Amino acid sequence: MTAVDHRAAAVAAPAETGGPAADPAGRGTRKVFFFTILAASSAVFLYPFVWLVVASLKPRDRTFADPFLPWPRPFAPQNYLAAWDAAPVLSWLVNSLVVGVAAAATVTLSSAFVAFGFAYFRFPGRNLLFGGVLATMMLPAVVTLVPTYLIWNGLGLTGTQVPLWAGNVFGSAFYIFLLRQFLLGVPRYVFEAARVDGASYFDLFWRIALPLSRPALIIAFVFELKASWFDLMRPLIYLQDPALFTLPRGLKAIVDQFYQGGDPKWEIVLAASVVTTLPLVVVFFLGQRYFVQGIATTGRRG
The missing domain is CATH 1.10.3720.10 (MetI-like)
Structure with missing residues (x-):
């Protein structure tokens, strides 16, 4: 085996032995976990502002009703006027x-x-x-x-x-x-x-x-x-x-x-x-x- 063959075998070794390059499923799982945590954290931080916007578009008697509803019902844009x-x-x-x-x-x-x-x-x-x-x-x-x-x-x-x-x-x-x-x-x-x-x-x-x-x-x-x-x-x-x-x-x-x-x-x-x-x-x-x-x-x- 030549020196070039030895170097090629050394480069290919991690993939053959189950190294990081041979574990796309593991990387995909870590990405899903990361994005799940990121989405959950973003939702926690965004919720107060979303609630503020939604509540500002509700009539007076419904201002604090349905706090988890992502849209105002009924819709009252006249609050801004x-x-x-x-x-x-x-x-x-x-x-x-x-x-x-x-x-x-x-x-x-x-x-x-x-x-x-x-x-x-x-x-x-x-x-x-x-x-x-x-x-x-x-x-x-x-x-x-x-x-x-x-x-x-x-x-x-x-x-x-x-x-x-x-x-x-x-x-x-x-x-x-x-x-x-x-x-x-x-x-x-x-x-x-x-x-x-x-x-x-x-x-x-x-x-x-x-x-x-x-x-x-x-x-x-x-x-x-x-x-x-x-x-x-x-x-x-x-x-x-x-x-x-x-x-x-x-x-x-x-x-x-x-x-x-x-x-x-x-x-x-x-x-x-x-x-x-x-x-x-x-x-x-x-x-x-x-x-x-x-x-x-x-x-x-x-």
């Missing part, structure tokens, strides 16, 4: 969009700036300072509510939408950590080559670091947009004018109004909840490719 007439939902939607985009853009840009400093520069005490930044994540947000309110009140900005997003100008420890981990994976010679060509430190950040870290930036932007979009605590503290309400604050006002009147119109509340939730679902589907890519690549940095 009633929600639109009961409150300035469009105005609240615009307010939420403005506040959410402002909050997400400011925290993403400021956190990226700080993260670039921690990833690129080498200086004594860098790790200690970075640890101090991360330590702020251990501080509960409720501890800073009163001092933060006093600061904004002293600036005369309570009753406006500014406190809902302007604090993000100073960055976020979580996003700084996320973006730093991503930037550490960028080869340093890329920045050094630009320095040799005369690029300033700001050029390194703006022209190299930001474009290369686009997936991680999208993660930070989407995370903060979601957090701001569903935030109720700060609008409750700072907003009193209904014209400035965001969607969660307006939804709370609708619930309070119906309870004070002794007639909880849950079908309208549920319809308004669907209107509040759908924009973020659309945002995720539009950016899911970058979103998943950013999470996967950031997890490999270190």
Whole structure:
């Protein structure tokens, strides 16, 4: 037997001895099991949203009836028109969009700036300072509510939408950590080559670091947009004018109004909840490719 024959026999050995290549039935069983678990998990997570949509299309006396029925019976799409007439939902939607985009853009840009400093520069005490930044994540947000309110009140900005997003100008420890981990994976010679060509430190950040870290930036932007979009605590503290309400604050006002009147119109509340939730679902589907890519690549940095 020649050397070529020996190599061919070695390659064919796993299939002949019942190795992985000779077990298509086993692979098929594992795939079926995997997809079954995936489908069951997806159903568990999707059910609350499906129930919300279905219940929002039911008449008032049937809102909580037949919770496992996947379609409304009878069908009542006029609930959305009633929600639109009961409150300035469009105005609240615009307010939420403005506040959410402002909050997400400011925290993403400021956190990226700080993260670039921690990833690129080498200086004594860098790790200690970075640890101090991360330590702020251990501080509960409720501890800073009163001092933060006093600061904004002293600036005369309570009753406006500014406190809902302007604090993000100073960055976020979580996003700084996320973006730093991503930037550490960028080869340093890329920045050094630009320095040799005369690029300033700001050029390194703006022209190299930001474009290369686009997936991680999208993660930070989407995370903060979601957090701001569903935030109720700060609008409750700072907003009193209904014209400035965001969607969660307006939804709370609708619930309070119906309870004070002794007639909880849950079908309208549920319809308004669907209107509040759908924009973020659309945002995720539009950016899911970058979103998943950013999470996967950031997890490999270190």
